[in-house]
Amino acid sequence: MITNDNIDEVFAVLKSEIRSLTPPxxxxxxxxxxxxxxxxxxxxxxxxxxxxxxxxxxxxxxxxxxxxxxxxxxxxxxxxxxxxxxxxxxxxxxxxxxxxxxxxxxxxxxxxxxxxxxxxxxxxxxxxxxxxxxxVFDKYGICVDTHVHRITNRWGYVKTKTPFETEMVLRKKLPCKYWKIINRVLVTYGQNICSPVNPKCEICSLNKYCEYGIGKGDIR
Ligand code: SF4
Missing domain, CATH: 1.10.340.30 (Hypothetical protein; domain 2)
Incomplete structure (x- = not known):
């Protein structure tokens, strides 16, 4: 499961993974x-x-x-x-x-x-x-779209039913340094790896942390 104990590792992996992908x-x-x-x-x-x-x-x-x-x-x-x-x-x-x-x-x-x-x-x-x-204004906000809502729930980082609930939980829990980038990072990751249907857990670098993906990397 992804928690605040490993969130820095997770974002480090994500930032490196999306470097070669097209931004939103x-x-x-x-x-x-x-x-x-x-x-x-x-x-x-x-x-x-x-x-x-x-x-x-x-x-x-x-x-x-x-x-x-x-x-x-x-x-x-x-x-x-x-x-x-x-x-x-x-x-x-x-x-x-x-x-x-x-x-x-x-x-x-x-x-x-x-x-x-x-x-x-x-x-x-x-x-x-x-x-x-x-x-645009470089202010603190957390944009929760369908990708942020889905992926943070798959991680087990939040357990929420709606994007609004996800935003409220993230505002309490997610370290501020990730607020401005979480949307950019997870939209890119969601469009390429952690898709709504058939996420590519077997090639995902987060599968050892992610509640949904744990064990799915063994078939690599
Ligand atoms: S392991 Fe699977 S569900 Fe978890 S982040 Fe990666 S692709 Fe998404």
Missing amino acids: VIERIYAKYKNPFYVLISTVLSARSKDAVTSAVSERLFTLINVPEDLSEFSIKTLEKILYPVGFYRAKARHIKLLAKKLISEYGGKVPDTIDELMKLPGVGRKTANLVITE
Whole structure:
């Protein structure tokens, strides 16, 4: 089982394992543009969408918009066409247009830097808010998406039923030095090794620690 007695070893292994893997889409978008507005929009678009789709749609949108004012001027129908085939593109078209308008009317066109303020924006939940404050503003947050929730439960590090519960347990238990990186690390690991179905425990370097994977490395 993974506990705070071995969490440093676990993160050391993870950091080394993901070095050669492609980072998650939001991290790539921030590294490329250093633009909080783009990161916020891409994070909203990324919900229930594959990274490749989020990336292609984000890049298409970013050729057309620079600031919230640009986005707010598009019709919903046009936005739907731009966002297709991202998951729930119709709802997301409505959300990002409203979000742009709210950024203009209440935040002077700037992306707010706290979870509470971010969560007042249309289409923004805890996951998005945590990701924006950690990726863009370098503040302490724990973004628990499906990968972080699944993997930390497989490890036995948490025993939780929902991502919200996982975030709350991690906020009490996970050393602060890992808060800002856990999402990046586990999304990359979850997309490549610890997948939702048929995780590759037999080749996973964590199988001697992980509650789910213990013993599964013997077949190597
Ligand atoms: S041993 Fe299996 S379940 Fe555990 S982290 Fe590795 S791939 Fe995931």
